[in-house]
Amino acid sequence: YDIRYSPLEYNGWQQLHWTAPFDGERLSLVWYTPRSVALDQVAEATVAALQPPFSDFDYRRHSTDANVVAEVLAEPSVYSGLPPGDPRWPDVDFSPRGHVVLDVGAHIGAFSVYALANGAERIIAFEPEAENAALFSRNLRTQIASGTVHIHQAALSAGVRPEGG
DSSP states (O other): OOEEEEOOBBBSSSSOOOOOOOSSSSEEEEOOOOOOHHHHHHHHHHHHHTTTTTTTOOTTTTTHHHHHHHHHHHSSOOGOOTTTTTSSSOOOOOTTSEEEEEETTTTHHHHHHHHHTTOOSSSEEEEOSHHHHHHHHTHHHHHHHHHHEEOOOOOOOSOOOOOTT
16 A cells, blocks of 8 residues: 555645544645565565574565565665765764664564664564554564564554543
8 A cells, every 4th residue: 555644734825635633643644656666676685685583574565565674674774874974964873782672653573673683682562553563473473482572562642541541
């Protein structure tokens, strides 16, 4: 499915997209279409090159899962950032090494695999969508069994829970 949620967009006068009224941060559903045969090929090659214990990583072919695999697990990873000194990005030392990592919106587990492969001690993951959570659990079953990874099929939000909620 080539759709993603994004922050509300305005044309200067009015909101361009609308989601039904609800309490909480508003996001709008917009079409996202960069999935391509080339990206599918990058994802296939990336997954084929993964080392144990991640060599059986699975994703839904011909879906935007390929985007996630290519962005997070292919080299260079999106988390590699820009070269040091690049004026478009502040120099930060992002490394999961030695940390407990929260993976909020864990999808199918690509970021958790990245974090573990780069030295994270433990992962606490949250993924509310059932099919994604099941694929996450399958992709990280060894780490879940060992207690290194914990997956919660739930969403997180900021704020106080409403009465009766």
